[in-house]
Amino acid sequence: MERILVVDDNLDICRTLRDDLNEVGYEAEFVTNGYDAISYLEKHRVDLMLLDLKMQGKDGFEVLKDVKANNIKTKVIVLTAYADVKSAIDSAKLGASDFISKPYDFDELIITIRKVLQRENDS
Secondary structure, three states: OOEEEOOOOOOOHHHHHHHHHOOOOOEEEEOOOOOHHHHHHHHOOEEEEEEEEOOOOHHHHHHHHHHHHHOOEEEEEEEEOOOOOHHHHHHHOOOOOOEEEEOOHHHHHHHHHHHHHHHHOOO
């Protein structure tokens, strides 16, 4: 079973995504800030991280930099309300596999998650 970590400072989004992802067969957990995300990733195997960019303290770009610098093996989908071309390009340069705007459609999110995880399995 693939493990997904949701990283978002909105607790309602975290709980909803965790519950919905668990319901469709993933093992999902959440943290509400970038510092806890890095700490979690250092202790647990995570196949995919859904990462918000705009958070207090350590933002999503800093989390992406830490993941890359520490050679943490997890795929990342950026999930943000602050979607623009520059953010998408910058997050891709830092290793994000995909970029989705909020509000998101859960069915489309699942399709994207499956594609990203399949790419991981193909490589």
